[in-house]
Amino acid sequence: MPRQARAAETVAAILEAAAQILESDGLATFTTNAVAERAGVSIGTLYQYFGDKNAVLLALARQELAAALAEVTRALQGEVDPTVEGRVRAMIRAMIHAFRGRQRARKAVVQAILAQGLGIELMAPVASFIATASAAIGSGPEAKLPGLSSQQLFVLSRSALGVIRAAVLEEQPFLRSRGFEDELVRMVVAYLGAIIAAADSGPGRTRA
Amino acid sequence: MPRQARAAETVAAILEAAAQILESDGLATFTTNAVAERAGVSIGTLYQYFGDKNAVLLALARQELAAALAEVTRALQGEVDPTVEGRVRAMIRAMIHAFRGRQRARKAVVQAILAQGLGIELMAPVASFIATASAAIGSGPEAKLPGLSSQQLFVLSRSALGVIRAAVLEEQPFLRSRGFEDELVRMVVAYLGAIIAAADSGPGRTRA
Amino acid sequence: MPRQARAAETVAAILEAAAQILESDGLATFTTNAVAERAGVSIGTLYQYFGDKNAVLLALARQELAAALAEVTRALQGEVDPTVEGRVRAMIRAMIHAFRGRQRARKAVVQAILAQGLGIELMAPVASFIATASAAIGSGPEAKLPGLSSQQLFVLSRSALGVIRAAVLEEQPFLRSRGFEDELVRMVVAYLGAIIAAADSGPGRTRA
Amino acid sequence: MPRQARAAETVAAILEAAAQILESDGLATFTTNAVAERAGVSIGTLYQYFGDKNAVLLALARQELAAALAEVTRALQGEVDPTVEGRVRAMIRAMIHAFRGRQRARKAVVQAILAQGLGIELMAPVASFIATASAAIGSGPEAKLPGLSSQQLFVLSRSALGVIRAAVLEEQPFLRSRGFEDELVRMVVAYLGAIIAAADSGPGRTRA
DNA sequence: AATGAATGAGCCTTCATTCAT
DNA sequence: AATGAATGAAGGCTCATTCAT
Numbered sequence: 001m002p003r004q005a006r007a008a009e010t011v012a013a014i015l016e017a018a019a020q021i022l023e024s025d026g027l028a029t030f031t032t033n034a035v036a037e038r039a040g041v042s043i044g045t046l047y048q049y050f051g052d053k054n055a056v057l058l059a060l061a062r063q064e065l066a067a068a069l070a071e072v073t074r075a076l077q078g079e080v081d082p083t084v085e086g087r088v089r090a091m092i093r094a095m096i097h098a099f100r101g102r103q104r105a106r107k108a109v110v111q112a113i114l115a116q117g118l119g120i121e122l123m124a125p126v127a128s129f130i131a132t133a134s135a136a137i138g139s140g141p142e143a144k145l146p147g148l149s150s151q152q153l154f155v156l157s158r159s160a161l162g163v164i165r166a167a168v169l170e171e172q173p174f175l176r177s178r179g180f181e182d183e184l185v186r187m188v189v190a191y192l193g194a195i196i197a198a199a200d201s202g203p204g205r206t207r208a
Numbered sequence: 209m210p211r212q213a214r215a216a217e218t219v220a221a222i223l224e225a226a227a228q229i230l231e232s233d234g235l236a237t238f239t240t241n242a243v244a245e246r247a248g249v250s251i252g253t254l255y256q257y258f259g260d261k262n263a264v265l266l267a268l269a270r271q272e273l274a275a276a277l278a279e280v281t282r283a284l285q286g287e288v289d290p291t292v293e294g295r296v297r298a299m300i301r302a303m304i305h306a307f308r309g310r311q312r313a314r315k316a317v318v319q320a321i322l323a324q325g326l327g328i329e330l331m332a333p334v335a336s337f338i339a340t341a342s343a344a345i346g347s348g349p350e351a352k353l354p355g356l357s358s359q360q361l362f363v364l365s366r367s368a369l370g371v372i373r374a375a376v377l378e379e380q381p382f383l384r385s386r387g388f389e390d391e392l393v394r395m396v397v398a399y400l401g402a403i404i405a406a407a408d409s410g411p412g413r414t415r416a
Numbered sequence: 417m418p419r420q421a422r423a424a425e426t427v428a429a430i431l432e433a434a435a436q437i438l439e440s441d442g443l444a445t446f447t448t449n450a451v452a453e454r455a456g457v458s459i460g461t462l463y464q465y466f467g468d469k470n471a472v473l474l475a476l477a478r479q480e481l482a483a484a485l486a487e488v489t490r491a492l493q494g495e496v497d498p499t500v501e502g503r504v505r506a507m508i509r510a511m512i513h514a515f516r517g518r519q520r521a522r523k524a525v526v527q528a529i530l531a532q533g534l535g536i537e538l539m540a541p542v543a544s545f546i547a548t549a550s551a552a553i554g555s556g557p558e559a560k561l562p563g564l565s566s567q568q569l570f571v572l573s574r575s576a577l578g579v580i581r582a583a584v585l586e587e588q589p590f591l592r593s594r595g596f597e598d599e600l601v602r603m604v605v606a607y608l609g610a611i612i613a614a615a616d617s618g619p620g621r622t623r624a
Numbered sequence: 625m626p627r628q629a630r631a632a633e634t635v636a637a638i639l640e641a642a643a644q645i646l647e648s649d650g651l652a653t654f655t656t657n658a659v660a661e662r663a664g665v666s667i668g669t670l671y672q673y674f675g676d677k678n679a680v681l682l683a684l685a686r687q688e689l690a691a692a693l694a695e696v697t698r699a700l701q702g703e704v705d706p707t708v709e710g711r712v713r714a715m716i717r718a719m720i721h722a723f724r725g726r727q728r729a730r731k732a733v734v735q736a737i738l739a740q741g742l743g744i745e746l747m748a749p750v751a752s753f754i755a756t757a758s759a760a761i762g763s764g765p766e767a768k769l770p771g772l773s774s775q776q777l778f779v780l781s782r783s784a785l786g787v788i789r790a791a792v793l794e795e796q797p798f799l800r801s802r803g804f805e806d807e808l809v810r811m812v813v814a815y816l817g818a819i820i821a822a823a824d825s826g827p828g829r830t831r832a
Numbered sequence: 833a834a835t836g837a838a839t840g841a842g843c844c845t846t847c848a849t850t851c852a853t
Numbered sequence: 854a855a856t857g858a859a860t861g862a863a864g865g866c867t868c869a870t871t872c873a874t
Contacts, residue, residue, distance in 0.1 A: 006854090027323065032848060042856045043849085053848065107325075115235075115323030120378045151382055155371050155391040162370015163363050170328045174359055183363040186406065187399045194398035214837075239864060250839045255866065422833090443739065447868060458835045459870085469869065523741075531651075531739035536794045567798055571787050571807040578786015579779050586744045590775055599779040602822065603815040610814035630858075655843060666860045667845080677844070 013039040022108035057112050068098035087137045089185045130157040146199040221247040230313035265320045276306035295345045297393045338365040354407040429455040438524035484514035503553045505601045546573040562615040637663040647729035681736045692722035711761045713809045754781040770823040
């Protein structure tokens with residue numbers, strides 16, 4: 001399969017070039033021509049593999065997202081603290097450290113994805129992943145986590161992601177700090193606890 | 209002050225036109241020429257008041273943000289329910305219903321602001337507002353809310369805003385539903401409770 | 417005549433503002449609005465006194481040109497060296513030092529005048545002045561200068577002006593140097609000498 | 625090299641279109657869109673080869689300047705008349721007839737170049753050319769022309785160019801007349817003679 | 833006389849995408 | 854499969870000028 005190997009190399013080169021441009025110059029200079037040039041291929045070749053500009057962005061985002069989810073899976077399967085907090089922390093830590101440290105590229109990708117309205121498609125795999133993961137989280141020693149409603153799943157995932165996303169977009173220096181991680185964990189664990197408590201006392205009532 | 213009144217009218221007309229265009233057609237047709245035409249002024253007049261296209265978007269965002277914060281303030285002063293949950297619910301409800309029901313325009317503005325990297329400046333007033341508001345929330349009958357750290361403030365505000373923002377961007381139909389509001393309130397209240405509990409048992413430790 | 421005095425003040429303020437803007441920022445920022453603002457008058461007032469943008473430029477150029485010609489006249493009437501060279505030198509020196517030392521403004525005015533094709537009207541007074549002056553130059557002790565043909569007048573005036581103009585446009589540092597003045601004088605005097613020699617030996621023949 | 629040949633054709637077509645538009649309509653209608661259309665290429669193609677509007681003008685000016693200098697060189701090598709006057713006349717005639725007779729285009733280019741302050745860069749090759757040429761002129765049978773100082777070179781070149789430039793800008797009908805050429809030659813030859821005389825009698829003194 | 837908000841024609845320029853080679 | 858010259862729709866923006874107040 002020399003053909004496919006070559007093609008995979010080209011695609012990888014394009015995605016790497018895209019990430020580099022986003023990392024160094026942001027969205028402003030992220031043009032298809034610039035990406036092709038940086039990747040060392042012609043613009044025509046780029047369009048051989050990607051239908052349009054957004055497809056490059058989407059592929060990059062998907063690649064990094066998949067890597068992050070794989071990392072989360074790995075973290076959960078590792079011999080981490082099997083308590084709810086331990087598992088939540090593992091997930092959050094993986095999410096915080098996604099995109100291999102390229103914060104500027106990550107910011108640019110998030111901006112582009114949101115601006116293009118592509119966030120919806122990207123969130124679908126996240127949502128199903130979270131659903132699965134929440135079951136795993138709730139299967140531990142302390143586990144009593146009921147099945148989560150779709151809105152609970154939404155609030156749970158978007159609150160954590162939203163905080164991380166905001167930190168990335170605002171370039172908050174504390175993004176990778178322990179204190180920030182602690183607070184995120186506290187928030188998620190508290191919310192999970194509240195959901196369990198509500199399920200115990202009866203559905204439909206909100207309890208502080 | 210006929211001068212200033214006239215100018216204010218013109219500016220208001222431009223912002224209203226901008227909102228209308230965003231609401232009906234989204235970012236794609238949001239051009240300065242289109243905005244000026246819809247506003248009934250010449251393109252030159254638009255540029256008399258706004259330095260460039262982004263300035264229009266930013267002004268619109270600021271206007272709606274200020275309106276939302278004012279609404280939150282009003283809701284808090286309404287004293288509907290002086291409990292923590294009551295106050296949190298009032299705030300969240302105001303945030304959910306911001307932008308006078310123009311969900312598409314809201315989405316477009318959020319997209320544009322984020323894409324332009326202007327989210328940072330817009331969050332500044334929100335942060336200081338939340339800091340003040342959290343003090344107010346903690347001053348009720350059940351009050352034991354300690355002063356919040358800047359990272360706690362960040363997590364608190366961005367988690368709620370992030371969830372609402374995601375719902376707006378993903379055009380979730382349940383945005384204005386009671387169930388969604390309930391979950392948001394549950395999350396915020398639970399997190400506040402966890403902060404209080406942590407403050408009681410000693411700083412620096414995260415408790416589930 | 418308070419009316420006229422006021423008007424003269426306004427006109428002067430506008431011309432001064434124009435010169436200042438040209439001196440500090442060049443042609444790029446020379447807009448009617450900028451001139452009016454710098455002059456402390458409204459744009460409407462500017463148009464009360466000047467028909468259009470070019471009129472401001474032309475008035476400024478005419479003012480400085482008149483000052484330069486007056487200076488030349490003064491120089492010739494002064495007790496300068498009454499030889500041809502002395503008189504030529506006096507004229508050239510006055511031309512070099514025109515525009516009161518505002519070299520950038522001078523450059524900008526020259527650029528603008530040339531670019532607008534207004535050079536023709538400005539050269540008319542210069543031509544007639546030179547014609548008169550050449551007669552005066554030829555009326556000295558060594559005088560045998562014949563009446564000059566229109567083409568000779570043209571070459572005579574444009575060669576000297578052209579050299580100075582080029583030095584101004586190219587911002588040559590030697591513009592005000594003695595050596596540069598010497599060369600200009602040498603050129604003009606040599607040409608005058610050649611014209612006389614040709615007239616002596618018979619019209620229509622060119623002699624080295 | 626079909627690639628490069630195609631590109632050269634395109635560039636040539638654009639420059640030719642630019643010259644035609646300047647010749648027929650002047651600077652007013654010289655827009656990049658008009659040039660591209662006249663050249664039979666898209667506006668995008670124009671910008672593929674020229675960074676901006678000015679670059680087109682500059683390239684046209686450089687092309688014509690190079691052609692004129694080549695023509696001067698050819699004239700000097702033609703050895704029509706090896707005397708100083710003969711050589712000077714050959715040079716001046718070539719300069720007068722530069723721009724292939726397109727007087728209006730020439731005027732427009734000169735205006736644009738001067739207005740943009742690009743005259744400086746365009747004069748650099750002229751200066752070095754004149755320096756070389758003056759040595760060639762002085763190498764004939766009557767030759768005693770000393771090495772010229774940079775200021776002498778400046779006055780020599782700019783006086784001739786300045787007169788021609790003025791004639792072009794003022795659209796003087798006598799530009800191509802024999803009498804005008806005679807006067808220019810007379811001026812230049814006289815100045816060269818004065819330089820030689822001054823060099824003979826001792827440097828630093830100006831002689832009438 | 834003065835003000836300055838308003839006008840609007842129209843230019844320059846970008847960049848995603850195509851397709852002949 | 855790759856190339857890259859060419860395309861062209863479309864939009865942001867300037868600034869000289871007007872005129873109602």
